[in-house]
Amino acid sequence: MEPKTYVVEHLDPELGEWSTLEYKAIARESYESGARFILSSVPEELELPDDLKSAEGLSVERTSVEVLYEGKKDKVCLLDPQAPKELSPTDGDMFDVFLFGGILGDDPPRDRTSELRKKGFEGRRLGPVQMTTDTAVRVTRLVVQDKNPLEGIPYVDYPEIKVNRHESVEMPFRYVQGDDKAPVMPTEMAELIKRDSEKGFGDLF
Numbered sequence: 001m002e003p004k005t006y007v008v009e010h011l012d013p014e015l016g017e018w019s020t021l022e023y024k025a026i027a028r029e030s031y032e033s034g035a036r037f038i039l040s041s042v043p044e045e046l047e048l049p050d051d052l053k054s055a056e057g058l059s060v061e062r063t064s065v066e067v068l069y070e071g072k073k074d075k076v077c078l079l080d081p082q083a084p085k086e087l088s089p090t091d092g093d094m095f096d097v098f099l100f101g102g103i104l105g106d107d108p109p110r111d112r113t114s115e116l117r118k119k120g121f122e123g124r125r126l127g128p129v130q131m132t133t134d135t136a137v138r139v140t141r142l143v144v145q146d147k148n149p150l151e152g153i154p155y156v157d158y159p160e161i162k163v164n165r166h167e168s169v170e171m172p173f174r175y176v177q178g179d180d181k182a183p184v185m186p187t188e189m190a191e192l193i194k195r196d197s198e199k200g201f202g203d204l205f
């Protein structure tokens, strides 16, 4: 099988610590599975942090996914929480490229994926619950590369992350469940959640 390409179209003018951790995890896991990872639409004036820039397997593009895949749109599948059809293992034979919104999750979801939907890419849903971008890429890989049906993947919904001895924060997302039964997320993420919870999250997830 041709190696798959995962494209995250960065839709924010800035790139914070949360997105950096998510993108580093996507780069590492894509590289380890033999897939490519393209971070597209990165503004010219946005300097990426060194540890992201140097991530093995990451290609940074300043242009948008439409330009990169001009004339090959039918090979690109947009992972879209509002798509009428769920992603299935056979989509791995139909599409070479899987496209995601580089957007932080929000609660309630604001449907910023619509910015990509209106460009006319064929869409697939990953179930009814909002995932973080790195989880969405992880689940897509498990389906299209490893041929797991979407409903056979173990998930953890809305996990509670302990931020101190007395308090925890509920994450409003679905995650893949790891072998240790914990939600799979970048290693430094729990630490960042604890730090940010002290400042108050605002609408920034």
Ligand SMILES: C[S@@+](CC[C@H](N)C(=O)[O-])C[C@H]1O[C@@H](n2cnc3c(N)ncnc32)[C@H](O)[C@@H]1O
Residues within 6 Å of the ligand: 078, 079, 080, 081, 082, 099, 100, 101, 102, 103, 104, 105, 106, 108, 109, 110, 111, 112, 113, 114, 124, 125, 126, 127, 128, 129, 130, 131, 132, 133, 136
């Ligand atoms: C954190 S989500 C953002 C969802 C969001 N609140 C919005 O405004 O669309 C980032 C990306 O992950 C993918 N994604 C997350 N959950 C998904 C789901 N249940 N089905 C399909 N794609 C999903 C989409 O590509 C989405 O743009």
